[in-house]
Amino acid sequence: MVDGNTAARPAPALLPALLPALGAMTALQALVALALFAPGVVAPRAHIEVWQLSMFSCAVFSVGIPASFWGGGFIARVGSLRIASLCAAAIVVGMALASLGSSAALLAAGLCLGLAMGPETPASAALLSRLVTAERRAFVFSVRQTGNQIGAVCGSLALPAIAIAFGPAWCYAVVAVLALSAIALFERLRPAYAGKVAPPPKLDLRARLALMTADRRIAMLALASMPFSAMQVSLNTVFVTLGTRELGLSHIEAGMALACAQAGGLVGRLGWGYVAMRLDASRAVLVVIGLGMAFCAALLGLDGGSLSRSWQFVIAALFGLTASGWNGVFIAEIARLAPQERIGETTGAVLTASYAGLLAAPAVVSILDGVAGLGAAFFALACLALCGTVALVWGGHDKAST
DSSP states (O other): OOOSSSOOOOOGGGGGGHHHHHHHHHHHHHHHHHHHHHHHHHHHHHTOOHHHHHHHHHHHHHHHHHHHHHHHHHHHHHOHHHHHHHHHHHHHHHHHHHTTOSHHHHHHHHHHHHHHHHHHHHHHHHHHTTTSOGGGHHHHHHHHHTHHHHHHHHHHHHHHHHHHHHOHHHHHHHHHHHHHHHHHHHHHHGGGGOOOOOOOOOOOHHHHHHHHHSSHHHHHHHHHHHHHHHHHHHHHHHHHHHHHHHSOOOHHHHHHHHHHHHHHHHHHHHHHHHHHHHHTOHHHHHHHHHHHHHHHHHHHHHHGGGSOHHHHHHHHHHHHHHHTTOHHHHHHHHHHHSOGGGHHHHHHHHHHHHHHHHHHHHHHHHHHHHHHOHHHHHHHHHHHHHHHHHHHHHHHTOOSOO
8 A cells, every 4th residue: 555645755666656646636636727717718608707707716715725724634634635536526516506607606616616726736745745756756746737737728628619519507517527537536546545644633823834934945935936826827817918908919919929828838847847857956947937937027028019929929938938837846845845744734835825926916917007007017027026036046045944
């Protein structure tokens, strides 16, 4: 039996068990992303207004943030794959609620999906970190983080066609059926990763915060993740508007540029993980990524309209390579630094800061857009990302807990 919750390092004979666990946890993230994308993708056919989508997103994060922060202890007690099953069950309920079509139902769906979004990454970190050697951790975690892009791409391609052909309710039904299938997969795999190990003692609020703040290296990761997350969500949500309003792109061209950015993000999640694995330098890779996203955002925000179309597309791809490609290396670095019996709790605590960046970014960008324009907003995000990069450099000099 391979125990997914103990602190023992993986033995070579157990390494093949990594692949089914990696596939299951990647599928879980893809499923969560697909569910989160569904209301926005079907909005034109379902007559969902922008304010309703904003309400839905706020509901997701309002539950996802505490679920991430407090979910680590629950992961240690019931196991990562049982958490995966519960996340998938929350998706089934969320999709059933969303299919009802009312604003109240969409709000309730967002609350349910927050229960899926919050613990899925800590659960994956807790399981995979026990099954992978230290030198391959960054690449394996990066592969796992491609689930977000996989779910987003599948949702963007398949759900609109289903909505047009059969109606929005069928989109939610398809996602729910996939979630039910995933539960069967997770429960079939679960016995192989469920050892007879007593869970660690419960942690109170102060102890959980200490997991993030006691080691300056982890604290600086949490701090840097806030502007990095803000940059990522801004790229995904308002880049098309930036392109049409300030870069001189048509709507179609702006969409193509965003597609280049999403492709860059997929390549980045794999490529940065491979580089970090080969060089054994995850933090240095994160510093390069931070500098790259700051440069791309500042260039597009300040002078993007003067670039040729070709260069605009190149910079968009580089923007996605960095702003959407950092997550796997980031999670791997948390797993490396965290107490090995507390990886789930530590990841959840640090991700709370990341989700705070996701939650704050739309409001910050909206305010700056109203005051100085969207280009200025991206320049401000670049400055914040640069500050986060400096925090990574500063935190990396401290090799001992403080």
